[in-house]
Amino acid sequence: MKSMTNINSKTILLVDDEQDILDMLKYNLEKEGFQVHTAHDGLDGYEKAKSIQPALILLDLMMPIMDGVESCGLIRQEASLNETVVVFLSSRSEDYSQVACLEAGADDFITKPIRPRVLIAKIGALLRRSTRVDNIKTTHNSNVVINRDKYLVEVKGVGIFLPKKEFELLELLVSRPGKVFTRDQIMSTVWGNDTIVGERTIDVHIRKLREKLGDEYIRTMKGVGYTFSEI
Numbered sequence: 663m664k665s666m667t668n669i670n671s672k673t674i675l676l677v678d679d680e681q682d683i684l685d686m687l688k689y690n691l692e693k694e695g696f697q698v699h700t701a702h703d704g705l706d707g708y709e710k711a712k713s714i715q716p717a718l719i720l721l722d723l724m725m726p727i728m729d730g731v732e733s734c735g736l737i738r739q740e741a742s743l744n745e746t747v748v749v750f751l752s753s754r755s756e757d758y759s760q761v762a763c764l765e766a767g768a769d770d771f772i773t774k775p776i777r778p779r780v781l782i783a784k785i786g787a788l789l790r791r792s793t794r795v796d797n798i799k800t801t802h803n804s805n806v807v808i809n810r811d812k813y814l815v816e817v818k819g820v821g822i823f824l825p826k827k828e829f830e831l832l833e834l835l836v837s838r839p840g841k842v843f844t845r846d847q848i849m850s851t852v853w854g855n856d857t858i859v860g861e862r863t864i865d866v867h868i869r870k871l872r873e874k875l876g877d878e879y880i881r882t883m884k885g886v887g888y889t890f891s892e893i
Contacts, residue, residue, distance in 0.1 A: 868880060
């Protein structure tokens, strides 16, 4: 799998069917030194993502031919794009829209309209989080093995695929079995203090981890946070 060190950290793919938005975002991002590519629908975005392997994809939700959720799902199935940050930028602010995007594997959801300077700051924060590299192999019990070097998780000897944020969230919980991590600690460690994500983000990622690992591994401490069970 391609590591973040081999991806051009200044390359961004913008996917939106509104040309004026693409032009505005491209202009402001290029002023900051980013190399910007554009696509006009979800299918075109998916194909270009495979070709250029950007560090970050800024994805609209409602587009012709293929919408953003379907495009994100395909992107997250590509091993070579596992390190790519996917962020939705959409005027749709309903909870169910944000949940659908996060469940498809998005790292963040930003609501339009947003000032260019604020968006650039958010992009910078997300990319800084993504450049962290820890080539370690950690076994915390006989059932779960995490290998950051290979970006691999094994549960009872069976390998499972996890998108980047699910992987980092699991890695945090497994790093100290039995410790209760508060929501603030999880948000700070996995998403960063200077990144603002929706309130549902942690809940969605925990639910997806339980679907893939099984319900017995991650326990909810009501009103506090989450812990990884030593089983």
